[in-house]
Amino acid sequence: MHLAIRGVSKTYANGVRALRDINLDIPRGMYGLLGPNGAGKSTLMRTIATLQEPDTGSITLGEPGSAPDGSIDVVREKDRVRRTLGYLPQEFGVYPSVSAERLLDHFAVLEGFTDRAARRRVVEALLRQTNLWDVRRERLGGYSGGMRQRFGIAVALLGGPSLIIVDEPTAGLDPAERVRFLNLLSEIGEQAVVILSTHIVEDVAELCSRMAIIDRGEIHLEAEPLAAIAALRGRVWRRVVSRAELPDIERRHRVICTKLQSGRTLVHVYDESLPGPDFEATEPDLEDVYFSVMGGHQGARAEAAASRVIS
């Protein structure tokens, strides 16, 4: 499976240009769509999930190289997409007084599992896969945020989708739940196209073999995270500074980001060579890539663009 997005644009009635000429190729596996609040992630996710239409552009789901009639036109053939789509929106409601097992069984009926025995098997398998089997009889209203998200994934997986869209799933999860949720996603990514939309850099760093960075409706980088990090190697320098020194550093250097580390301020700057005697080389990570791109450091951008692989 492969999702091809070509020239997709969307302007809302209030004049906000949420998507500007988006072009992406998304292969099987975990794909991270990373960007800040308001970047256009949900707009793109809802468009791929057939919940809204773009003003222009096309989206195609199919096997790479398959006959054109074997692939699905996502904008025009909504019913076909919905049959093979699992979508976990940013917010979803559950019936708080119903148990996970009953509600999943109900959704399985809607999904077309009319044979009772077959339906029980599917529901059990999904509850086990999402690690909810032991709590299947508890009311959903008592579930934690992470348990709810895993229940959402169980619902999304009914019917064996080949395209799964997960919009900002880890916001608000505690660290243990987050790891459990990401592990579940990576397992699913072995069989399907999974698009994870998030503003959390670590989610993408830990999980995704490919990614795009989106801001203000535009794609600023499409790359393999490891290649994008490698492209920055030798160009990121660190220095511990006092808060008073910071404005001067920001004036004189291309600051990628500042972090607090055990109460001290740590600055990362972008430069082709050692920017000064007080700096030392540091191993770049995906946060450096993200903030370099968002900060518009041209060098970083050009380098990262060179690592771009169009599949």
Ligand SMILES: Nc1ncnc2c1ncn2[C@@H]1O[C@H](COP(=O)(O)OP(=O)(O)OP(=O)(O)O)[C@@H](O)[C@H]1O
């Ligand atoms: N229905 C709508 N009508 C008008 N403007 C909208 C609508 N939905 C989103 N927008 C605007 O479009 C832009 C992109 O929003 P979108 O929700 O797609 O971004 P996002 O990256 O998902 O951000 P967030 O994480 O905050 O949801 C924002 O400026 C937002 O205010």
